[in-house]
Amino acid sequence: MSEPTMAAGFAQAFLDFAAARGASRAALLRASGLTGAELADPEARLPRRDWHCLLRAAVDLTGDPLIVMRSGLGTRAETMSVVGGILARAPTLREGLRQLNRYARLIVDGAGPASAPRYALIEGRETWIEDRLPVPDGFHLAAEGALGQLIGELRATTSDRPVVLAVDLAFPPPTHAAGYGDLLRVPVRFDAGRIAVRLDPGCLDLPRPDAAAYVFGLFTGHADTLMAKLAARETVRAAVEARMLADLHKGSFSMDTVARDLGLGRQTLYRRLKDEGTTFARVHDDLRRRMAMEYLGARRVSVGETAYLLGFSEASAFVRAFKRWTGVSPTAWRADAG
Secondary structure, X not given: OXXXXXXXXXXXXXXXXXXXXXXXXXXXXXXXXXXXXHHOOOOOEEEHXXXXXXXXXXXXXXXXXXXXXXXXXXOOHHHOOXXXXXXXXXXXXXXXXXXXXHOHHHOEOOOOOOOOOOEEEEXXXXXXXXXXXXXXXXXXXXXXHXXXXXHHHHHHOOOOOOOEEXXXXXXXXXXXXXXXXXXXXXXXXXXXXXXXXXXXXXHOOOOOOXXXXXXXXXXXXXXXXXXXXXXXXXXXXXXXXXXXXXXXHHOOOOHHHHHHHOOOOHHHHHHHHHHOOOOHHHHHHHHHHHXXXXXXXXOOOOHHHHHHXXXXXXXXXXXXXXXXXXXXXXXXXXXXXX
């Protein structure tokens, strides 16, 4: 299975938001392993792990544990993704949610079975939208950002009547729990076992003030094109990376062995990677770079342990590779990121 990715437009918008609140842009980029060039195209795809590193770094650098949710509330999705434009121009909120599920992979892919919608609309005595995107390793910052984004969009694209009535969060109350209610302006329930927003059901089928059939059609046509490209992007490179991840600590990889495991001949694998603009060695090197950022950014392992996990025979070889990737040593990078 390919590594989950997300749209670069969201990372660029968050980078701008965090930098405007005092975080060093250079430190944020170093912490995430991203570059300005990677963020230039809002429709480009970034590894989701790099996005998570960016969020962690922003919290650390600003000292604001709610900065990710704050950014979601304050940044309109249509400035970052065609999906936001579709949601804003849909004729009703119900139709907007249907389209949001249809194109959710343009925001974040790798979210689970294609048949399972990301946003479940639960209608009964109360009406809820539940975000069912899996939360990797208990990492809630990304879920908070998506929740803030959803609430911001719901409020911006409905009438003046309150549309969001309450919020459920899956995790226990943190030390800054009171800040959630102050920021969201609705009751917040922790340890609820889900990420969800309670809605005023009367808003679901009201005509939307910004609905525009022609623009909506243009946006959905463009989104269909992007979805086709994303499907085609489920690449040989992604398959090679997935195979490498399991044995990354072993060091070098035999191209013949990886090709055989993927059911390909060596020359076929070589040609298909070339068609995707890369090589076997480059895939391995880039995967090591991204995993190094993940391990060091999480601060759970030492530089030496990171070198082992990435398959370097000596810590000194890892240090040389890291300097080639970033221009600084692992120790200096970690100090700047923290």
